[in-house]
Amino acid sequence: MDMLIFKLEKNSKKPLYEQLYAGMKDAIITKQIEVGTKLPSKRKLADFLNISQTTVEIAYGQLLAEGYIASKPRIGFFVEEIDELPFLENKQPKKDLEARLKVSESYRYNFHPGKIDAESFPFAIWRKYAKDLFDFSSKEYLQVGEPQGEYELRFEIAHYLYQSRGIICNPEQIVIGSGTEHLLPMILRLIEADSKIALENPGYSAIPRIHLKNKAVPISVDEDGLIVEELEKTDANIVYITPSHQFPTGAVLSAARRTHLLNWASKAANRYIIEDDYDSEFRYIGKPIPALQGMDQNDKVIYLSTFTKSLMPSLRVAYFVLPAGLLQSYKEILGYYSATVPRFDQHILANFMKDGHFSKHLNRMRKIYRKKHDRLTNTFETYYPTVSITGYHAGMHILISVPLNKTEQELKQLARDNGIAIYPVTDYLLKPIDYPQPTFLLGFGGLALEEIEPAIHGLMSCFGINKSQKKGKSQR
Amino acid sequence: MDMLIFKLEKNSKKPLYEQLYAGMKDAIITKQIEVGTKLPSKRKLADFLNISQTTVEIAYGQLLAEGYIASKPRIGFFVEEIDELPFLENKQPKKDLEARLKVSESYRYNFHPGKIDAESFPFAIWRKYAKDLFDFSSKEYLQVGEPQGEYELRFEIAHYLYQSRGIICNPEQIVIGSGTEHLLPMILRLIEADSKIALENPGYSAIPRIHLKNKAVPISVDEDGLIVEELEKTDANIVYITPSHQFPTGAVLSAARRTHLLNWASKAANRYIIEDDYDSEFRYIGKPIPALQGMDQNDKVIYLSTFTKSLMPSLRVAYFVLPAGLLQSYKEILGYYSATVPRFDQHILANFMKDGHFSKHLNRMRKIYRKKHDRLTNTFETYYPTVSITGYHAGMHILISVPLNKTEQELKQLARDNGIAIYPVTDYLLKPIDYPQPTFLLGFGGLALEEIEPAIHGLMSCFGINKSQKKGKSQR
DNA sequence: GGGTATTTGTCCGTATGTATG
DNA sequence: TCATACATACGGACAAATACC
Secondary structure (H helix, E strand, O other), X not given: OOOOOOOOOOOOOOOHHHHHHHHHHHHHHOOOXXXXXXXXXHHHHHHXXXXXXXXXXXXXXXXXXXXXXXXXXXXXXXXXXXXXXXXXXXOOOXXXXXXXXXXXXXXXXXXXXXXXXXXXXXXXXXXXXXXXXXXXXXXXXXXXXXXXOOHHHHHHHHHHHHHHHOOOOOXXXXXXXXXXXXXXXXXXXXXXXXXXXXXXXXXXXXXXHHOOOOOOEEEEEEOOEEOHHHHHXXXXXXXXXXXXXXXXXXXXXXXXXXXHHHHHHHOOOOOXXXXXXXXXXXXXXXXXXXXXXXXXXXXXXXXXXXXXXOOOHHHOEEEEEOOHHHHHHHHHHHOOOOOOOOHXXXXXXXXXXXXXXXXXXXXXXXXXXXXXHHHHHHHHHHHOXXXXXXXXXXXXEEEEEOOOOOOHHHHHHHHHHOOEEOEEXXXXXXXXXXXXXXXXXXXXXXXXXXXXHHHHHHHHHHHXXXXXXXXXXXXX | OOOOOOOOOOOOOOOXXXXXXHHHHHHHHOOOOOOOOEOOOHHXXXXXXXXXXXXXXXXXXXXXXXXXEEEEOOOEEEEOOOOXXXXXXXXXXXXXXXXXXXXXXXXXXXXXXOOOOHHHOOHHHHHHHHHHHHHHOOHHHXXXXXXXXXXXXXXXXXXXXXXXXXXXXXXXXXXXXXXXXXXXXXXXXXXXXXXXXXXXXXXXXXXXXXXXXXXXXXXXXXXXXXXXXXXXXXXXOEEEEOOOOOOOOOOOOOHHHHHHHHHHHHOOOOOEEEEEOOOOOOEOOOOOOOOHHHHOOOOXXXXXXXXXXXXXXXXXXXXXXOOHHHHHHHHHHXXXXXXXXXXHHHHHHHHHHHOOHHHHHHHHHHHHHHHHHHHHXXXXXXHOOXXXXXXXXXXXXXXXXXXXXXXXXXXXXXXXXXXXXXXXXXXXXXXXXXXXXXXXXXXXXXXXXXXXXXXXXXXXXXXXXXXXXXXXXXXX
């Protein structure tokens, strides 16, 4: 005991027992105390160190719990044999974490379509819900949850879908997962092993890559959305579509095409429509576009959506709604899959929605994004009338076509060299399309309102496009 | 103390101590607790109810002040004789909280192999880290994160793997995702489009279902683990294996087989080994089994693991470590996938690990699970010597074979009718195997230590197996 | 060798500091 | 400022193991 010299600092921010615990653990690991040695008794050590018995007791208790020592009741504590790991020497060289972290985000202006307005997110409220959850949740939440996702969240989603999208479903039809990219393969497995899937061209780029094996069929898109007539000519039996705001063109599937599409699906048992409603929450003019799912009478539409845009990308919560007819197959084929979103997060979100914060947030964001959207389009219309804009009036991005003779990749690089990130539409092509002019996606979610104008001016100036002189009205 | 069931609601407007006080007072008045009974100590009760000692103290103090209990310093609190008040009849009817709670977990004893010991989880610490994260994290965490997962978490995992599994890798090789079921398809896509995968039989049941399309080849398992000779005779080029504790048999892949397997892999460019190290953290005798990955010289082993058992299932964090040679293909083929675990959770876990809580927790849990494991095996050895046990000495489950002439499904149903859930090994078969006796998995993670003996007695009695008379030592 | 004092881990009630809202 | 609750720390009571006489 004499050699056990611990420097305990009573005024340290670390509690006494922690210091004692750490010191002894270290001594044991480094073999300063041999295996089998009897440790000084609680009282002895407490006396020696001028601390209380309880303090020693807690420290010993911790060592005991972690297996460093063993207790023989009424005899003493003894140092245990530690499973020695032969490779514990020479610590791993520390990587320079800081340097690494700087790499990712270095753009002055980033027009990434996946960015949201983080500044306007009600972080304080979310934090409160998160904290409350950890305060009040039971340990049951540590165990594995329901495969389809927590009932409470599915309930809130069903409620939300009914209120804002006119979709009638019950929580049993909803399946929660992390990200549409991961839900889609599940849906495909559900429908049929060797389906042939039709995709919008251009379209959400991750999709074709997911399904290289299922030979994907590209279908063209015009200003009325997916060209259903073209789909009919193929032998695809599944179509993945973004009807309310086609990604990336922004086209809305016309009413005629909607009924046409539903008819197409009803003509064969193995035909299905996967409706991705990823950003329908943000629509700035006219009435909200009802979901295809709501018009479907034949259990043909699988509705897919996500909180990525409407809340935050990092939460990774997405879901699909199964038609009643597919519920049984779901249970047989996919029933064993565990939901991929941590239960804690599911409940935070469910509580957040239950108290109305989600709808409130959507209403707020709609206004904010509308302002950004208007600023963006107005800036182009006012200063750069030669740049044509498509994909108006909804979502969190638009498409611009610039009257230049350079390639999209050249222009993209040019912009990046000037600290501006833009995204060529060709990145989203499954099959080449000849665009008359270089065309880019501009996502405006991640830019502050005041940044939008300077960002556009910056972009145009590095493209060599000058401001038009007829600078009439500035913006609404 | 066991019968003292209080329903404390943390989010009630009534303070905790008030609820506790009222509950105890009620119990004393209604004579549910006899006069003179020693109440549970502050610590015990606080622990049991998951509240602080002080809270219990205040409640006891109030009871003390009102004369319901008396305090014997340093001995305990004792129920006092109460002048009975005649007008205190018919309390409000008991809420059927129990009924509601029963819905989800209707088994008295559930031997599910996926359950962990939630009671021993350091929830308070986890909660602190969660809260801190929400307090101090920036809004940047709302945006989408790195595809492979947050660097900080990958860094901690790399460190952990080095320290405890002898695996040398850097964070760039690690990919984080939610659940091994979702990571596996990614790995398969990475390696080759039309690989043929070999699986252990019996083995982790979700795997074959994931890969119905890739024709899976079952390979038998004996007491030394996967029979590599059998693998060699097939044309499979990928093998999925659980070397450190075969699921479900518990066999450890022998040293000879290990080198044999690595040799097999080195013989063709497209051969790979997927090493699932799902529960290697818990090993109760002998030295830890080093990972195959550490012995691999040819970039043939993809190491796969998860926090499901070592921390909690509901977090859904799993990861794989790519050999350096596959990094380039990863970036090309899978680089666009977003990590599926919410960034918040990734950072909570990373911070938790950084401060050493994860290793601490593992050491603690190893001890706790060892106790349960010993209790489980001792009970069988002592009372039911005709039941043979396999899959010893590691993990969170064992295998038992019962000397009965009924089918496994019959016995399973029999047990369930008696409120006990057990899991037939045949549920994990890819190809039928004839077991001489009905064989079941018993996962002991989710049962409290004290529940284990009664659970076994209950199970055996409904099977009609009597206790052996030579009840020598009860248990160690 | 049997009784007794001492040592020991375990359990306990109490007190104080601190964070939160 | 106050109520609530948690973390930390103190010192005594108890019973079993041990050492001593």
